[in-house]
Amino acid sequence: MARYFTTEHEWIDVDGDVATVGITDYAQEQLGDIVFVDLPEDGAEIAKGKDAAVVESVKAASDVYSPVSGTVVEANAALQDDPALVNSDPEGEGWFFKLAIADESELAGLMDEAAYREFVANL
Amino acid sequence: MDDDLQPELLLLPLDGWHRRQGARMVPFAGYEMPIQYTGEGGGIVAEHHWTRTSAGLFDVSHMGQLVASGAGAGAALDALLPAHVSRLKPGRVRYSLLLAEDGGILDDLMVTNITEDDGEARYLLVVNGATKWDDIAYLREHLPDEVTLTHLDEQALLALQGPAADTVLRRLFPQLPENFVFMQSVAIRNEDTVLRVSRCGYTGEDGFELSVPADRAEALADLLVAQPEVRPAGLGARDSLRLEAGLPLYGHDMDASRDPVSADLGFALTKSRREQGGWTGHAACAAKIAGGVPERRVGLVLDGRLPAREGAVVYDGARPVGQVTSGGFSPTLGHPVAMAYVAADHAAAGTPVEVEVRGKRLPATVAPLPFVPHRYHRGH
Structure with a gap:
């Protein structure tokens, strides 16, 4: 399984033709205390780079973009009851949604973990 | 936006002090200001609770x-x-x-x-x-x-x-x-x-x-x-505290x-x-x-956890009856609250309304302000 990152601080785990998407530890730290996550519906068609979810922190609402295009196959139901999972375990239990990837070639432009850590270090 | 189009931000007398305390600085009212602090006890919700229970x-x-x-x-x-x-x-x-x-x-x-x-x-x-x-x-x-x-x-x-x-x-x-x-x-x-x-x-x-x-x-x-x-507390907690206290923001x-x-x-x-x-x-x-x-400022208590922010429209059925002017999640109460201007015939406490957020209708109720009682020292 390979994990990629975007410059918008999303991560994407690719397992076959299904991808799991969430936001990075850096992103949750910037957003602060998360009180609600507005997730896409199962079956929603999402285009690369378009808003797929909205994270509500105490201070503001922030869009989360999909790293690749695809069809939503599952949203993380655990976030409905415990949105703070995004703060406590952003790159694990705090995942947002799973997608059936429409076009694997879109993965080519994403960063690997080392490249993302370097990107964050230079912000 | 080009950097040179941004108006120059002023620095507070305590600018260096805030940065040493781990503040995250943001532009507000023409100044660079601390929105929250990082590290132990930092974060909007922690600073909010600390102020309600001790002193910010x-x-x-x-x-x-x-x-x-x-x-x-x-x-x-x-x-x-x-x-x-x-x-x-x-x-x-x-x-x-x-x-x-x-x-x-x-x-x-x-x-x-x-x-x-x-x-x-x-x-x-x-x-x-x-x-x-x-x-x-x-x-x-x-x-x-x-x-x-x-x-x-x-x-x-x-x-x-x-x-x-x-x-x-x-x-x-x-x-x-x-x-x-x-x-x-x-x-x-x-x-x-x-x-x-x-x-x-x-x-x-x-x-x-x-x-x-x-x-x-x-x-x-x-x-x-x-x-x-x-503990130091930033603008973020100041905003959630004043919202709970029903105090309007100019x-x-x-x-x-x-x-x-x-x-x-x-x-x-x-x-x-x-x-x-x-x-x-x-x-x-x-x-x-x-x-x-024709319209009055009121409090709104929302069902669920999704906050309604400034600009969200308030409805009674199909009829728009007002607009949210500030809103967020109340750390003290554990649910979203908002201030809104609504039509005078919808301003009575207890009036059920809906607030539209990203196409969703959220059930809400007109509520008296403040949401959290004031605890001013008025003497004995």
């Missing part, structure tokens, strides 16, 4: 501190403000409004009589940071020549807010008067510095605002956060298109002055009191 230290030095002085200063302010300034005793603070002739709110402010024993009349006006330059221009134009307006731009303003604020301040400044209640103000001498302490704030908690020379602000901030009850919950009657700020229109008039905006406000207003 806020830097509000972006606000304008103005002094109107001279023999006719009280009467001159009476002509502008709906408060009875000339009747305000030394050491007393009032909430008031700067109004246009049509009743539109130009700013909200605190006015304090800071006249010293047998000295010339002096009134301190503390106005919003984002509006202070317009306020100064307005006051210079409308105050008579014999009243001098001075901008205390070398003074910082710190707010110590929360149930432990009184204990902390009395430990550090035992010279504070014993009988000192909400909306009173006193100047105390501390070594070679004069500190103006006013018992008021913007969180709904007991607390104080401390006006201090800018070059002494850092020493005071250090002294305060060295007390175990005190530029959001009121502006020149809103009047005090619609904004539910009738308490700022002193009763005797409502009848007598003689202040800018009186005729417009009197007409609105007598004839009613």
Whole structure:
């Protein structure tokens, strides 16, 4: 399984033709205390780079973009009851949604973990 | 946006201090200001709870501190403000409004009589940071020549807010008067510095605002956060605290298109002055009191966890009946709350409405303000 990152601080785990998407530890730290996550519906068609979810922190609402295009196959139901999972375990239990990837070639432009850590270090 | 198109941001006297405390700085009211602190005890929710249970230290030095002085200063302010300034005793603070002739709110402010024993009349006006330059221009134009307006731009303003604020301040400044209640103000001498302490704030908690020379602000901030009850708190917590306390924010919950009657700020229109008039905006406000207003500022309590933010439309079925002017998640209550202007026939507490957020209709109920009861120290 390979994990990629975007410059918008999303991560994407690719397992076959299904991808799991969430936001990075850096992103949750910037957003602060998360009180609600507005997730896409199962079956929603999402285009690369378009808003797929909205994270509500105490201070503001922030869009989360999909790293690749695809069809939503599952949203993380655990976030409905415990949105703070995004703060406590952003790159694990705090995942947002799973997608059936429409076009694997879109993965080519994403960063690997080392490249993302370097990107964050230079912000 | 090009960097060179951004207006230059001003720095607070405590800028370096905030950064050393781990603040995340953001532009607000023309200044770089701490929105929250990082590290242990940091974060908006932690700072919010700390203020409600102990004491938070806020830097509000972006606000304008103005002094109107001279023999006719009280009467001159009476002509502008709906408060009875000339009747305000030394050491007393009032909430008031700067109004246009049509009743539109130009700013909200605190006015304090800071006249010293047998000295010339002096009134301190503390106005919003984002509006202070317009306020100064307005006051210079409308105050008579014999009243001098001075901008205390070398003074910082710190707010110590929360149930432990009184204990902390009395430990550090035992010279504070014993009988000192909400909306009173006193100047105390501390070594070679004069500190103006006013018992008021913007969180709904007991607390104080401390006006201090800018070059002494850092020493005071250090002294305060060295007390175990005190932690720094940023703009983020200030906003969630004032929202819970039902306190409107200028530029959001009121502006020149809103009047005090619609904004539910009738308490700022002193009763005797409502009848007598003689202040800018009186005729417009009197007409609105007598004839009613089409919309009113109310509280909304939302079901679920999704907050409604500024701009969200309030509905009764298909009919739009209002708009949210500020909203967020209440850390104290654990659910979203908002302030909104709604049609007068929907302003009664208990009225069920819906708020639209990203195409979803969220059930909500009109609720009395404040959402979290005030805990001001009003004496015994």
